[in-house]
Amino acid sequence: MRALPQNFRDASRLRESEWRDWRWQAQHAVTNLQALDKVLRLTEAERIGAARAEAAGLPISITPYYLALCDPIDPSCPIRRQCIPRAEEAIGVRGDLRDPLGEEAHEVAPHLIQRYPDRVLMVATDRCGVYCRFCTRSRIVGDGGGARSLAELEPAFHWIEAHPEIRDVIVSGGDPCVMSTERLARLLRRLGQIAHVDVVRLATRAPVTLPQRITDELCTAIRESHDATWIMTHFNHPKELAEEARSACARLVDAGLPVMNQTVLLRGVNDDAETLETLFRGLVRERIRPYYLLQMDPVGGTGHLRTPLRRGIELMAALQGRVSGIALPKLIVDTPGGLGKVPIGPSYLVSEDEGVTVLETFRGDLVEYYDPPEIADQ
Numbered sequence: 001m002r003a004l005p006q007n008f009r010d011a012s013r014l015r016e017s018e019w020r021d022w023r024w025q026a027q028h029a030v031t032n033l034q035a036l037d038k039v040l041r042l043t044e045a046e047r048i049g050a051a052r053a054e055a056a057g058l059p060i061s062i063t064p065y066y067l068a069l070c071d072p073i074d075p076s077c078p079i080r081r082q083c084i085p086r087a088e089e090a091i092g093v094r095g096d097l098r099d100p101l102g103e104e105a106h107e108v109a110p111h112l113i114q115r116y117p118d119r120v121l122m123v124a125t126d127r128c129g130v131y132c133r134f135c136t137r138s139r140i141v142g143d144g145g146g147a148r149s150l151a152e153l154e155p156a157f158h159w160i161e162a163h164p165e166i167r168d169v170i171v172s173g174g175d176p177c178v179m180s181t182e183r184l185a186r187l188l189r190r191l192g193q194i195a196h197v198d199v200v201r202l203a204t205r206a207p208v209t210l211p212q213r214i215t216d217e218l219c220t221a222i223r224e225s226h227d228a229t230w231i232m233t234h235f236n237h238p239k240e241l242a243e244e245a246r247s248a249c250a251r252l253v254d255a256g257l258p259v260m261n262q263t264v265l266l267r268g269v270n271d272d273a274e275t276l277e278t279l280f281r282g283l284v285r286e287r288i289r290p291y292y293l294l295q296m297d298p299v300g301g302t303g304h305l306r307t308p309l310r311r312g313i314e315l316m317a318a319l320q321g322r323v324s325g326i327a328l329p330k331l332i333v334d335t336p337g338g339l340g341k342v343p344i345g346p347s348y349l350v351s352e353d354e355g356v357t358v359l360e361t362f363r364g365d366l367v368e369y370y371d372p373p374e375i376a377d378q
């Protein structure tokens with residue numbers, strides 16, 4: 001186990017067993033400026049941001065584990081930028097939306113969102129171990145509702161039962177893994193009773209922000225609740241692949257659960273090729289597939305964390321050929337309004353003319369590719 005955090009004033013009184021206990025981590029999450037002040041040397045911008053977050057908007061919640069990953073001095077620390085509010089959250093920019101993916105307009109039953117013909121997303125809770133400052137669902141996370149009971153979700157289950165075209169259910173929130181194991185297992189088993197649901201995807205940032213939550217008991221409960229459950233997690237920076245997080249991922253994979261990762265492209269966190277390369281290589285080493293590199297959704301108050309679209313394309317060009325295909329995610333824009341995801345990226349197609357296509361390789365070589373001659377149907 002990693003040494004107990006030096007930046008916790010009372011670290012010497014912390015017992016290792018407490019640190020390893022996810023409930024202790026959740027109960028001791030830092031939620032206000034006063035507590036942050038004790039462990040980090042805050043800048044004025046962070047101080048203003050934290051005071052504002054306490055009063056309105058996306059609240060603060062940071063597990064001791066994740067806070068211990070923060071650099072106590074350096075405000076440009078990539079972990080700090082993801083979890084410590086800043087004054088810029090008060091600044092609106094062009095294109096900002098409260099609900100960037102149009103989820104409220106696409107709600108087909110309480111807590112159930114449909115944006116594609118064959119899949120739905122269930123909002124199982126509004127709680128998370130850490131409230132990420134870039135959260136797409138900042139309009140609802142931490143709003144006080146807590147985990148939805150099975151009775152509250154029953155209309156959503158009924159809706160899915162009545163729609164056999166639904167093959168894939170994403171259980172999200174908030175973070176469903178901050179629910180009790182029993183509650184989560186009951187929810188997954190309920191989905192398992194719906195014959196046409198082939199796949200359940202559990203969207204959780206717990207391996208990153210609360211890895212103690214990924215116990216063997218939880219892994220077994222997830223594995224046994226439904227035949228095909230995929231874990232969709234959310235590492236954004238190599239620093240997050242700390243020892244506890246890597247162990248959590250190993251427990252998931254060893255339990256037979258496929259783990260996919262969606263990285264959000266964040267200004268000042270991971271918007272350079274070296275950081276992304278290190279992250280994607282590290283994920284593959286842990287048997288996690290980097291799946292999407294997501295252009296940040298235009299959530300109100302996050303303009304300071306967003307990069308221009310062009311930057312993501314440049315980064316994908318820099319990584320093409322430099323890392324293997326299994327380590328290279330798709331760059332995705334989830335279109336504002338909830339009209340669906342669009343893959344974007346550099347083009348390697350230079351020209352097409354009478355069966356001859358000119359392609360540009362990652363080294364900049366131009367190569368002709370000849371289509372086969374047309375063959376009459378026999």
Ligand code: SF4
Nearest residue numbers: 128131132135174205
């Ligand atoms: S864990 Fe997910 S739902 Fe929770 S605040 Fe972070 S991004 Fe939002």
